[in-house]
Amino acid sequence: MITTKRTINVSLILLKKIYKIYHVGGEEVRALDGVDLTISKNEFLAIKGPSGSGKSTLMNMIGCLDTPTSGDYEFEGEMVHNMDDNQLASIRNRKIGFVFQTFNLLPKATAQHNVEIPLVYANIRREKRLMMASKALTSVGLEDRMHHKPNELSGGQRQRVAIARALVNNPSLVLADEPTGNLDSKSGQEIMDVFDALHQEGNTIVLVTHEDYIAAHANRTIQLF
Amino acid sequence: MKIILLPMPIAPFSCFENLKISITAVLANKTRSLLTALGVVIGILAVTLMGTLISGLDQSFEKSMEFLGKDVLYIRKFQWFGEDEWWEIRNRPDILVKNAGVIRERSQYAQYVAPVSEWWTSVRKDDESVSGVRVSGTTEDYAMITVAEVEKGRFFSRAENRSGARVALIGKDISDVLFEGRNILGERIQIGNYNFRIIGEIEKQGKFLGMFSLDKQVIIPIGAHQRLFSRRGWTGINVKVDNAHIDDAHEELTALMRQLRRLRPSEKNNFAINRQDPFREQYSMIKLAIGGTGIFITILSLVVGGIGIANIMFVSVKERTKEIGTRKALGATSRMILGQFLMESMTICLFGGLVGMSLAYGGSRIINSFFPSEMPIGLAMSALGLSMLVGIISGLAPSYKAANLDPIDALRYE
Numbered sequence: 001m002i003t004t005k006r007t008i009n010v011s012l013i014l015l016k017k018i019y020k021i022y023h024v025g026g027e028e029v030r031a032l033d034g035v036d037l038t039i040s041k042n043e044f045l046a047i048k049g050p051s052g053s054g055k056s057t058l059m060n061m062i063g064c065l066d067t068p069t070s071g072d073y074e075f076e077g078e079m080v081h082n083m084d085d086n087q088l089a090s091i092r093n094r095k096i097g098f099v100f101q102t103f104n105l106l107p108k109a110t111a112q113h114n115v116e117i118p119l120v121y122a123n124i125r126r127e128k129r130l131m132m133a134s135k136a137l138t139s140v141g142l143e144d145r146m147h148h149k150p151n152e153l154s155g156g157q158r159q160r161v162a163i164a165r166a167l168v169n170n171p172s173l174v175l176a177d178e179p180t181g182n183l184d185s186k187s188g189q190e191i192m193d194v195f196d197a198l199h200q201e202g203n204t205i206v207l208v209t210h211e212d213y214i215a216a217h218a219n220r221t222i223q224l225f
Numbered sequence: 226m227k228i229i230l231l232p233m234p235i236a237p238f239s240c241f242e243n244l245k246i247s248i249t250a251v252l253a254n255k256t257r258s259l260l261t262a263l264g265v266v267i268g269i270l271a272v273t274l275m276g277t278l279i280s281g282l283d284q285s286f287e288k289s290m291e292f293l294g295k296d297v298l299y300i301r302k303f304q305w306f307g308e309d310e311w312w313e314i315r316n317r318p319d320i321l322v323k324n325a326g327v328i329r330e331r332s333q334y335a336q337y338v339a340p341v342s343e344w345w346t347s348v349r350k351d352d353e354s355v356s357g358v359r360v361s362g363t364t365e366d367y368a369m370i371t372v373a374e375v376e377k378g379r380f381f382s383r384a385e386n387r388s389g390a391r392v393a394l395i396g397k398d399i400s401d402v403l404f405e406g407r408n409i410l411g412e413r414i415q416i417g418n419y420n421f422r423i424i425g426e427i428e429k430q431g432k433f434l435g436m437f438s439l440d441k442q443v444i445i446p447i448g449a450h451q452r453l454f455s456r457r458g459w460t461g462i463n464v465k466v467d468n469a470h471i472d473d474a475h476e477e478l479t480a481l482m483r484q485l486r487r488l489r490p491s492e493k494n495n496f497a498i499n500r501q502d503p504f505r506e507q508y509s510m511i512k513l514a515i516g517g518t519g520i521f522i523t524i525l526s527l528v529v530g531g532i533g534i535a536n537i538m539f540v541s542v543k544e545r546t547k548e549i550g551t552r553k554a555l556g557a558t559s560r561m562i563l564g565q566f567l568m569e570s571m572t573i574c575l576f577g578g579l580v581g582m583s584l585a586y587g588g589s590r591i592i593n594s595f596f597p598s599e600m601p602i603g604l605a606m607s608a609l610g611l612s613m614l615v616g617i618i619s620g621l622a623p624s625y626k627a628a629n630l631d632p633i634d635a636l637r638y639e
């Protein structure tokens with residue numbers, strides 16, 4: 001149950017001593033080496049670091065796509081590290097919105113249908129889905145591109161469709177792994193404007209980047225090495 | 226990664242969505258889907274066409290058997306489906322017309338007894354003629370034994386038979402060629418070299434087992450037949466009995482014939498008593514052969530088709546690894562992914578099955594134009610069910626593979 005006290009500066013996410021260790025050919029790769037991290041509601045957090053520093057691994061961990069080798073992960077009071085696959089899928093579906101570097105849209109589906117997908121998995125009626133998808137697309141300025149397929153859209157527009165898809169289920173947290181990495185600087189700027197607006201509206205955002213000017217949009221930056 | 230096992234992988238909620246996704250995918254790649262499902266197409270085509278063929282054969286077989294009648298015994302010189310050696314039976318005596326009278330008197334099972342002599346010759350009317358006509362000489366009892374009705378006119382009477390009157394009933398083929406719809410009753414025709422007066426026409430009976438027309442015949446009194454065409458052709462005796470006692474009748478007639486022929490107990494029968502049963506036995510063997518071949522082709526093409534579909538599905542899972550990762554990131558559970566791919570392979574198979582059925586429908590129309598037949602609906606439906614089953618079975622392994630993909634590995638896949 002949500003209590004009224006948890007409105008201001010409540011921690012949404014608590015990571016304690018998170019390790020992710022891979023074994024490649026007998027060698028140990030510490031992708032995450034004891035990460036402690038707290039993310040509050042309505043925070044805009046940037047994660048920086050060189051390639052291979054574990055940014056994506058951390059994002060996947062936060063996004064409940066991956067489970068840590070050891071450590072505790074608490075998401076809105078729920079113990080994620082104890083969850084099974086179905087519970088993780090449910091958390092991803094209801095509480096997390098993903099934005100990928102490569103957009104990851106279904107090429108044969110229209111923008112509207114792409115945005116609808118999380119709602120399908122949430123078992124929401126079709127009419128309601130279409131309505132929510134249109135609303136999400138409108139909020140990223142794509143109300144006139146609803147029935148276009150990804151190959152009929154520019155890179156920036158595709159990423160905005162992806163953002164609409166991430167937002168459509170009103171997640172507690174939006175995760176973006178190098179969302180501007182495949183875009184030119186103008187489109188990148190557009191995307192960052194969208195994220196700024198989302199932050200203004202009260203969304204919690206975690207963004208991975210290795211560009212300082214992108215990280216500058218965030219109100220907190222952490223660095224991985 | 227945990228391996229998910231049954232229970233039933235398709236959650237009802239996503240079933241409809243998955244069906245929509247699958248139908249869209251199948252229709253978007255019609256040619257590819259069709260090629261993928263070719264084995265299923267052929268399998269369903271084979272089983273349905275085979276069913277149609279057998280239904281048609283059944284119909285025409287039953288029609289032909291009607292001509293023989295299930296309660297008629299045919300006393301003949303030879304067995305219809307004999308396995309005797311020819312040198313043992315070539316010296317058999319002919320069946321005599323006068324045997325019929327004795328049988329009528331002494332048999333307690335015989336209801337009607339008609340001797341039948343047959344000879345083939347041409348039939349003429351003015352300049353038109355039909356050759357190779359079956360000329361049957363018989364008695365008025367024949368009308369009570371045969372199922373064919375007299376359509377126009379009448380059968381000949383006992384008196385006409387006794388007096389050897391030259392009257393004839395003609396078959397449909399004869400009246401069609403010689404009279405072309407004009408009145409036949411009372412008209413004169415020439416059978417061989419002799420003049421006959423037409424007193425009736427027999428209804429159309431069609432072909433016997435698709436081999437020869439039963440309507441290319443004339444029926445005349447046996448007296449006239451004996452006098453004009455005797456020593457030629459052959460003679461037999463048709464005996465109608467009570468269907469319930471056909472086996473007893475068979476025994477009784479055998480005994481009677483042996484008595485007439487004065488055979489000693491050690492001697493073998495030198496005549497044959499035929500009935501429709503051996504036709505049925507022969508026919509069910511033919512049917513078994515056709516059915517067996519059809520089922521063999523069906524199973525073979527379904528198995529080959531199923532392997533092809535499994536293969537394509539593996540390719541599809543590989544190609545769409547990133548899509549699977551994305552779907553999982555958006556909240557799809559393993560079961561939902563499993564359901565999606567199972568539904569897809571089922572839809573491909575169902576699509577193949579439907580194409581196969583429409584082809585079979587066309588094919589059955591063609592078969593139908595050769596002889597009356599129909600596509601058996603029940604079989605067609607089971608065939609569709611079968612194609613869905615093939616879809617599920619061949620989709621299982623690829624779908625499990627898709628469902629069990631690790632979301633991160635899938636997302637990283639290029």
Ligand SMILES: Nc1ncnc2c1ncn2[C@@H]1O[C@H](COP(=O)(O)OP(=O)(O)O)[C@@H](O)[C@H]1O
Nearest residue numbers: 022024029031050051052053054055056057058
């Ligand atoms: N599945 C894996 N198996 C082995 N090593 C991995 C695997 N995934 C990631 N790693 C390693 O973990 C480290 C962190 O990777 P990643 O989080 O992708 O880095 P970043 O996103 O910061 O570039 C890298 O050294 C990478 O090679």
Ligand SMILES: [Mg+2]
Nearest residue numbers: 055056057177
């Ligand atoms: Mg990365």
